[in-house]
Amino acid sequence: RKGSVIITGASSGLGLATAKALAESGKWHVVMACRDFLKAEKAARSVGMSRENYTVMHLDLASLDSVRQFVDNFKRSGRPLDVLVCNAAVYLPTAKEPTFTAEGFELSVGTNHLGHFLLSRILLEDMQKSDYPAKRLIIVGSITGNTNTLAGNVPPKAYLGDLRGLSAGLNGTNTSPMIDGGDFDGAKAYKDSKVCNMLTMQEFHRRYHEETGITFNSLYPGCIATTGLFREHIPLFRLLFPPFQKYITKGYVSEEEAGKRLAQVVSDPSLSKSGVYWSWNKDSASFENQLSQEASDVEKARKVWELSEKLVGLA
Numbered sequence: 001r002k003g004s005v006i007i008t009g010a011s012s013g014l015g016l017a018t019a020k021a022l023a024e025s026g027k028w029h030v031v032m033a034c035r036d037f038l039k040a041e042k043a044a045r046s047v048g049m050s051r052e053n054y055t056v057m058h059l060d061l062a063s064l065d066s067v068r069q070f071v072d073n074f075k076r077s078g079r080p081l082d083v084l085v086c087n088a089a090v091y092l093p094t095a096k097e098p099t100f101t102a103e104g105f106e107l108s109v110g111t112n113h114l115g116h117f118l119l120s121r122i123l124l125e126d127m128q129k130s131d132y133p134a135k136r137l138i139i140v141g142s143i144t145g146n147t148n149t150l151a152g153n154v155p156p157k158a159y160l161g162d163l164r165g166l167s168a169g170l171n172g173t174n175t176s177p178m179i180d181g182g183d184f185d186g187a188k189a190y191k192d193s194k195v196c197n198m199l200t201m202q203e204f205h206r207r208y209h210e211e212t213g214i215t216f217n218s219l220y221p222g223c224i225a226t227t228g229l230f231r232e233h234i235p236l237f238r239l240l241f242p243p244f245q246k247y248i249t250k251g252y253v254s255e256e257e258a259g260k261r262l263a264q265v266v267s268d269p270s271l272s273k274s275g276v277y278w279s280w281n282k283d284s285a286s287f288e289n290q291l292s293q294e295a296s297d298v299e300k301a302r303k304v305w306e307l308s309e310k311l312v313g314l315a
C-alpha cells in the first residue's frame with residue numbers, strides 16, 4: 001500500500017513543496033494539516049497535485065482544542081499513520097508586543113513547539129498501530145537555533161536559560177512570554193521554539209526509539225529565503241534577503257530543492273537512522289549535522305519535555 005503521511009503547514013513553502021514531491025512519487029498519500037482549508041486546497045491544485053494523492057484536514061496549532069479535534073478527525077478517517085512531519089511555524093521578527101495562542105501561550109513557541117508537542121505525543125499511539133515498515137516522526141529544525149553556526153550567532157541568539165518563563169506558562173500577564181523569562185523578542189522566540197523542536201526530537205528518540213522502532217529526526221533544509229516565513233519582515237529585508245543568501249552566504253536553497261530534502265527524510269531508506277539532525281552540503285548530499293550545546297543538552301531536553309507536558313495538559 002501507499003504510505004500515509006501527515007504534514008503540518010502544507011499550505012505553503014517547505015510543507016507544500018514536500019507534499020508535492022511525495023505526492024508525485026506515487027508512493028504516498030499526503031494529509032495536509034492546515035489552518036486555512038481553502039488556501040491549502042488551492043495550493044495543492046496550484047502545484048498540480050492530483051486529488052487521489054492528498055487530503056486537506058483542518059488543524060490550527062495555535063489552539064490545543066483544534067489539535068485534539070484534528071486527531072479525532074484523522075482517527076475517524078480510518079487512515080493509518082506512517083509518518084508525521086511537524087513543519088508549520090510562525091516567525092514574528094518585527095512584533096513589538098507578544099501575541100498569544102488560544103490557551104494564552106506566546107504565539108511562536110505556542111504554535112511551533114507546544115502545538116506540535118501535543119500533536120506528536122497523541123499521534124505516537126496511532127503510529128505504533130501502523131504496520132508500515134519504516135515509520136518516522138520528523139520535526140523541522142533550523143540553523144538559527146544552533147549557536148554553533150554563523151547564522152545561529154546573529155543576535156538575538158536562541159537561549160532557553162533555566163526555563164523559568166516556560167515553567168510559569170509563557171503567558172505574559174504576570175510572567176514573561178519568553179522561555180528564559182526575559183523581555184519579549186519575536187525573533188528570539190522563534191529561535192527558542194526551534195531549539196525546543198530539536199530537543200523534543202532527541203527526547204522522543206531517547207524515550208521511544210528502542211521500544212517502537214520509529215525513526216525520530218530533525219533537519220535544516222537550507223535557507224529557503226523565498227517562503228512565507230519572512231512575510232512579517234520589513235519590505236527591504238524581504239527584497240535583499242534572497243539575493244544575500246544566494247550570492248553572499250550561498251546558503252540559499254529553492255523551495256523545490258528543500259521539499260526534495262524533506263521528502264528524503266520522510267522516505268529515503270538511507271536516512272533511516274534515528275535521533276539525527278540532517279543537513280545537506282553544497283552538492284546537496286545529506287549528512288548528520290552537529291547540534292549546538294544547548295540544542296543537544298540532555299537535561300534541558302528532559303525538562304522542556306516535562307514542562308511542556310504540564311502546559312498542554314498531558315501531565
Ligand code: NDP
Binds near residue numbers: 010011223
Ligand atoms: P511558510 O510561512 O511558507 O510556511 C509555514 C506554514 O505553517 C504555512 O503553511 C502556515 O499556514 C503554517 N502555519 C502557521 N501557523 C499555523 C497554525 N497556527 N496552525 C497550522 N499551520 C500554521 O514557511 P516555511 O515553509 O519557510 O517554514 C516551514 C518550516 O521550515 C518551519 O518549521 C521553519 O521553521 C522551517 N525552516 C524554514 C527556513 C527558511 O529559510 N524558510 C529555514 C529553516 C527552517 P498558512 O499558509 O495558513 O499561513
